[in-house]
Amino acid sequence: MYDARIKPKDLLSITVVSSEPEASRRYNLFTPQAQDLTNSLNSQPTIQSYLVDNEGNIELPILGILNVKGLNTKELESLIEKRLTPFFTGEMPIITIRILNYSINVLGEVLRPGKFVTANERITIFEGLALAGDMTIYGKRDNVKVLREGMNGERKIYTVNLNDKNVFDSPAYFLEQNDVVYVEPNQSRANSSRFGAAETYRISTLSVLISLATMAATIYSITR
Template identity: 35%
Template sequence: MRSISKYSVTLTLFVAVLIIFSSCGSRRNMVYLQQDSTQISSLYEQYVPKIQINDILTIVVTAADPKVTAPFNPVSTMTSSNLSQQVDLALRPTYTVDGQGYITLPLLGKVHVAGLTRVEAIEKIRLELSQYIKDPGVNMNFNNFRVSVLGEVARPGSFILPTERATVLEALGMAGDLTIRGVRQNVLLIREVNGQKTMHRLDLTQQNTLNSPYYYLAQNDVIYVEPNKAQINSSKLGANTNIIISIASLLITVISVLTR
C-alpha cells in the first residue's frame, strides 16, 4: 500500500506540473508597449497613406452658393435633410482611381491623384475647381479603406475603417484583440507597395513600435498574428492532453480509494 501511495503522490505532482506549465505566462511576453527609454514621435504626417490605383474616393464639392456646386455633385443634389446620414453617404458621388492613377470629375475631366495624400489631392482638386467656383471647398474620404486581421485574434476578418488615420492597435482592437495564445513580439504586416507585396514585423511589447512607419496602416494591409509555441504544441497533441489529465485524475481517485 505504501508503494501505491507513493505512486499516487507522483501522479498528483505530474498533473500539477502539467497544469502549471500549461497556464503560466511571462508578463514580458504579454504586455503591450512596455515602458523604456524610447522617444515617441508624433509625426503622423510621415506615414500618411497615399492614394492608390483602384481606391474608391467619395468627393463632395462645397461653396457659399450650393447651386454652383450642383454640376460637380450630380448625386449629392438628391439628398435632403430628411434622409438619414447613412443614406446621405450612400448618395454622395464616388470615383474609382483608374489604372493610370486618374479619377474623372464632372467638367474637370481627368485628374491624377495616385501617389498623393488625401490632403494633397483635396488641394489639387480645389485649385482646379477655382476656374469655375469662387472659394470652393472639397471634402474627400476613402470609401474602401479596408484592412484584414488574421490568426490568433478573437474575431479575425476584414474591416472597413472610417478614416485613413488608423493604427495596428486600432485594427487589432476591431478584431477583438489578440488571444492569450498570440505572439505579440512578431506580428506580421503585409502591405502592397507599387504592386509588390512587402512584409514587415512588429513587436507590440516594445514602445519603439509607435515610431515604426508600419504602425500606421495603409489601405488593404493584412495583419497576421502567429500562435505561440504552446498553441502549436497543443495542436499537435489535440485532445490527448485533456485525455491524459483525465486518466491521471481517474487513477489518482482510484488509488486514493484503494489506499484508504
C-alpha cells in the same frame, strides 16, 4: 504626422460645397438608390464615388482626368480647388474628400478575425488589433506580421514586435488601406494543435477498427 496616401482601387467620395449652388452642383453627381415598395418614400440619392484606376487616375465632371496616386486627401482637395478657381466668381468652394473603402484585415490568433472597414484613415496596429478583439493568449506579441501592397503593386512583409519600445517607429505602426495583419500562434498553441490533430487521427482509426470488428462479429454470428 501620418496621412493615408491614395492608391489604385481606392474609392473616393468627393463633395463640393459653395455659396454658388448652381456652380457646385455640376461637380456633385448623385446616384439614385434602388427602390422598392417599402422604402421608396425614404430612399435618398447618394453622392457618386470615384474609383482610382490602376494608373492612379480618376475622372471628374468638367475637370476631366486627374492623377491622384500618392496624394493624401488634403493634397487632392488643394489640387481640385486650384482647378476649380476659374469656374467660381465668388468665394472658393469647400472640397471634402474621403476614402470610402479604407479597410484592414486581421487574421490569426485574435478573438474576431476578419475584414474591418473604418472611417478613420489614420489607424495604428494596436487599434487594428482592438477591432479584432485583441490577441488571444496564444498570440506572439513579438512577431506580428503586416502584409502590405505598395503604391505600384509591390508586396512587402513587415515584422512588428509589440513589446519593443521602438514599435512606434516601425513603418507598419500605422496601417495602410488593405493591409493584412497576421498574429502568429505561440509554441503552446502549435503543440496543442499537433496534439489535437494526432488525437483526432487516433480516435478516427479506433472508430474504424471497432466498426470493422463489430461487422465481423455480426457476419460470424449470422453464418455460424
